Amino acid sequence: MIAILGAGKMGEALLSGVLRAGLRPAELTATARREERAALLRERYGVATASNAEAAAAADTLILAVKPQDMGALLAEITGHVSPDRLVVSMAAGITAAFIEERLPAGVPVVRVMSNTPVLVDEAMSVISPGSHATEEHLKLAEGLLSPVGKVTRIPESLQDAATALSGSGPAYFYYLVEAMVDAGILLGMPRAAALEMVVQSAVGAAVMLRDSGEHPVLLREAVTSPGGTTIAAIRELERHGVRAAVLEAIEAARNRGRELAGG
Ligand SMILES: NC(=O)C1=CN([C@@H]2O[C@H](COP(=O)(O)OP(=O)(O)OC[C@H]3O[C@@H](n4cnc5c(N)ncnc54)[C@H](O)[C@@H]3O)[C@@H](O)[C@H]2O)C=CC1
Numbered sequence: 001m002i003a004i005l006g007a008g009k010m011g012e013a014l015l016s017g018v019l020r021a022g023l024r025p026a027e028l029t030a031t032a033r034r035e036e037r038a039a040l041l042r043e044r045y046g047v048a049t050a051s052n053a054e055a056a057a058a059a060d061t062l063i064l065a066v067k068p069q070d071m072g073a074l075l076a077e078i079t080g081h082v083s084p085d086r087l088v089v090s091m092a093a094g095i096t097a098a099f100i101e102e103r104l105p106a107g108v109p110v111v112r113v114m115s116n117t118p119v120l121v122d123e124a125m126s127v128i129s130p131g132s133h134a135t136e137e138h139l140k141l142a143e144g145l146l147s148p149v150g151k152v153t154r155i156p157e158s159l160q161d162a163a164t165a166l167s168g169s170g171p172a173y174f175y176y177l178v179e180a181m182v183d184a185g186i187l188l189g190m191p192r193a194a195a196l197e198m199v200v201q202s203a204v205g206a207a208v209m210l211r212d213s214g215e216h217p218v219l220l221r222e223a224v225t226s227p228g229g230t231t232i233a234a235i236r237e238l239e240r241h242g243v244r245a246a247v248l249e250a251i252e253a254a255r256n257r258g259r260e261l262a263g264g
């Protein structure tokens with residue numbers, strides 16, 4: 001039995017993903033703070049819902065999907081119902097495996113995960129790290145849950161906040177760029193729907209080429225950038241406005257915020 005504790009956006013995305021991957025609803029339990037939310041999850045997915053304590057007592061694998069700020073309270077609710085023969089998987093930004101281990105009985109294995117919202121379309125990037133009691137078997141269990149909904153990679157926990165800043169938040173940066181490009185289309189007199197179609201398809205095409213061609217992004221960009229042409233005129237403006245430096249600083253700020261989150 002797998003329990004998803006705090007099935008909000010990410011918890012529900014993972015729930016739907018593991019069901020698409022072939023788990024049966026009877027193998028899953030979800031928890032929610034509000035009864036209307038629990039009813040919606042039961043109705044939409046056919047899974048059972050329970051209190052955190054009941055779900056923790058029944059499940060072999062507990063997936064913690066609450067906000068970092070709610071993690072302490074959730075752990076206090078479940079600590080009396082978790083034993084070292086279970087696996088605890090945390091999806092929260094910033095919360096260290098040690099934070100969880102300190103609040104659960106000694107020896108409980110914890111795997112820390114940073115995934116992202118493309119879980120919803122089976123294109124997630126999930127980055128996992130073992131806590132101090134997690135073994136190869138526990139990492140394999142976590143990979144088994146996450147690999148049907150996207151790519152999974154292992155990193156040392158010291159890099160988890162950086163992974164959060166890069167791939168956890170990453171989709172938001174691409175959406176932000178798409179928004180800005182569509183605005184540029186509006187500025188140039190393009191109808192909004194047409195601008196959105198052009199920008200989204202360019203993003204999809206670029207993403208597929210990045211993933212499938214094996215070429216470095218610099219080479220792919222150079223292939224678009226003709227001498228004396230249009231693209232270099234745009235790149236000059238991006239450089240003049242310090243966009244590359246802004247990206248470095250933005251992602252560093254996200255990493256630093258992740259470091260703060262475990263402190264509340
Ligand atoms: N949204 C994103 O793109 C990503 C989020 N994350 C992480 O995933 C976690 C969840 O984020 P979201 O799904 O975006 O937030 P969310 O707010 O949509 O989901 C959290 C859910 O937990 C529920 N909850 C809080 N305390 C509870 C309790 N004691 N018992 C039962 N339910 C409880 C809330 O009512 C809410 O529905 C966070 O820790 C976040 O850092 C990680 C990667 C990406």
Ligand SMILES: O=C(O)[C@@H]1CCC=N1
Pocket residue numbers: 093164168169
């Ligand atoms: O913004 C956040 O805190 C969460 C973690 C990664 C993406 N969203």
